[in-house]
Amino acid sequence: MLGASEVIFSGFEREDPDFIVGYSDDSVLLIKEVGSNTVLSILGDSDKEKEMMEEMEEMASKLSELEETFKTMEVLKK
DSSP: OHHHHHHHHHHTTOOOOSEEEEEOSSEEEEEEEETTTEEEEEEEEGGGHHHHHHHHHHHHHHHHHHHHHHHHHHHHHO
16 A cells, blocks of 8 residues: 555655555554554554554654664674
């Protein structure tokens, strides 16, 4: 879904999206690109969207911190 969105956005000369939301009658799908190699997705009940978004942001922040830690470790190994 992120790849397809990137094609659409680039066709309109817009920056690639890093967050996508999909809705159905009873559910919501959240997809967020985190860093260069990680995609985080959550599927849940529509009435829990706000809580899901807050949780996703918290997880994304933690994953970004981990990615930075691993980059630092790689530099230190050299």
